[in-house]
Amino acid sequence: MPLSEYKGYRLRNRVFIGFLAICLLSVVTSAVLSFVILRDNAKKQSMTDMQNKSEALMSSLDYALSHTQVQTKEIPEVLDNKIYEIADINKHDIVIYDLQGNYLLSNKDPNLVAQKKIPESVIKAIKKNGKRYDDKSYDNKLNATVISSYMVLKNNMLDDIAYVYFPYYHNESAYMDVFKHYFAYIIGVNLLIVLFGIWLSWIISNNLTDAITRFTSMISKINLFDKDLRPIKYYKNDELNALVKSYNKMISEIADQRERLSYIEKQSAWQEMAKQVAHEVKNPLTPMKLMMQNFERKFDPNDPNIGAKVKGLSEVIIGQIDVISRVANAFSEFAQLPERHDEEITLNKEVRNVLNIFSDENIFVHANHDDIRMKIDRSYLTRIITNLVTNASQARAEGRKSVINVDLEKIEKRIRITVEDNGIGIPADQLDKIFDPNFTSKNSGMGIGLTMVKRMVEDYNGTITVLSTLDKGAIFTISMPSNL
Template sequence: RNTIQKHFIEENTAAGFNYQASYSYISDSHFKPIGILHLPYFEENSFYDKELREFLMRLGVVYLFMLLLAIALAYFISKYITRSLQTVSEKLNQTRLARTNEKILIEDPSLEIAQLVDSYNAMIDELSQSAAMLARSEREQAWREMAKQVAHEIKNPLTPMRLSVQSFERKFDPSDPEIGTKVREFSKTLIQQIDTLSSIASAFSNFAKMPAQQNETLNVTEVVKLALDIFNEPFIHFISEADALVVKMDRTQLIRVITNLVKNAIQALPEVTDPRILVIVSAEGDMAKIAVADNGKGIEEEFRDKIFEPKFTTKTSGMGLGLGMVKTIVETYKGSIDFSSETGKGTVFTVRIPQIEKHKSVVA
């Protein structure tokens, strides 16, 4: 067979347009060239360009879809893999020493996660035991400190009582014309010291007594007004910003809270020329708020962190159990107490107690 090139394409230009010419041999039945076929034609590539663009666009959409699918699969797979770790993380964030912590329960965890969960659960058991031991130690320490304080307060009146009895015994003379006056003075001194001992015993008893379990549906406004009736001081003023604030609480305990706060306010006013105490009852969201404000000497900065400690007092007599007892009562009923004070200008104690829905029969 002849190896002569049988097909040739020539590119030409005419009238500013590109065209191509194709030259091909025409052979007979014996494959001998008998002529040349010349075929000029214009080549239009726009169709192929359009097809190429569409192909590339489809290819890009496929790749984009595969990328999004891969991202979604990676996300769900990572969520599945890290689900157990997220559970462990949430439990770790919720772990607190002052409350009972829940253990982690995960079905069919991996070996590594199972070891982590077992370590956490073991830590929770140890933490619970440590918290119980710490609470017991704190209670024992608190009662030891209380016992020391009680003993100290009892010794204070016993010493003058002993001295008074000894002095009266030495100086007692039945024939003395003033013996009646001396006996009365002696008796008055003993009675004062006995009253001091009685107040110490009452304060300790009130603090040690658990809040009553008898809960009543109370109108805070009416109960506070009733509690203030026992005070005769003209500078005590009651302001109510709500007619009915209903709480679930023991009436006696609520009166005790108000009484202690007002007594403390009165004791802060001995050197004030124009004393004033405001007791304000108002609503604050879903809480009933009771504020007791005075324009007394205020609380010094060094004492503010200790003000609710049972054994703390700045008074020369008494055990300082009042505010500690108030805090215990209020927190028993899921409430809170705080204060703000400015030395030389006054103090405001604020009690907040959760309200309940208004009941048909509210105890005043």
């Protein structure tokens, strides 16, 4: 068995056993929890019943003694017949003792009262608690817990005159009968859950290991120089989806890095050339300009024709010098981007301000939000928009009214700027070179405008792409982070 398959088999078993263990634990936990809940509810209900019965009993006794100021020795006479009525109404036995713990009266036959005197320890406990004392014991004959409640009986002057013994029997095994009654249902339901869990865990573990094996196979084939890397198609929204997204992002970055390396190689060569051109051209500019101005100033002005000739020559030469200076500055600027000064701006407003200079063009701005905020250098943004719109304007087709659409979109934390025209378009063989230094399809210009745009966009970790159809127009799309 191959190592990868063995590991997948082990993972499948671990997932399956984990699901099975959870199901079994669920069965045991639900059974134990049901037992505990039934037991606690039975105990609480028993205590509530005892409390209610004892309060009803004491209320009946207090009412029977409330008509006169009764003393301890008068209790048998006052309650002689009423004690039977009170016991029948409350459906409970009553035993009354004096303050020394001696038997006084009961609804039962005196010979059936087992306890003729309250133990001294119980009397001390009653006095310590002040009002009531509960003594818990177990009756083997009845197989039940007996809670002996001793309560202080007072007369209408609130003087202690006796102790009332109130035996309450609670069969703690009753909740076991209820539990046994429901236990069969609990086991049956949980058994169905276990069987369903076994089936579901087997399906999930198989799908999981199959997906991981497939992903592992694709990841192991990654090669930095392979141009045929394909993304994984996975549509489930789970943890593996994050793995797939990371893989797809990685191969996309690999492709971008390949293009970036190629671009950097070309760019590096052009940078060196730009620096050299700037250095070579700038050196003679100032001396040449001063020399010609000086020659013009010293020339004989008496000659009626010579002055005009010299002045015309001077203007031509100075104009050519200015052209050379502009070329040198452009190449120098290409060699190194200006220092950035990022600030938070409203993209909608800034783009409209930039487009004001194109007053004679049919330019339409669209935005998916009224207030798109981003952080960028204003001069960078101005140069990017100006270059793209200028190119779109210069690409107008003969006999067709030029229309330029500028779309601004904010999608989560990214900004997308699209400049679309209906001009002549870009030939397919030129699309790959459109951002190369010194490449231009126009009769004039130095061909570094789009190169500068791409450099500025990439300086913000963004991308710029172009799509074009001949005689229908071109679409330039910029995507960059909002940096907010």
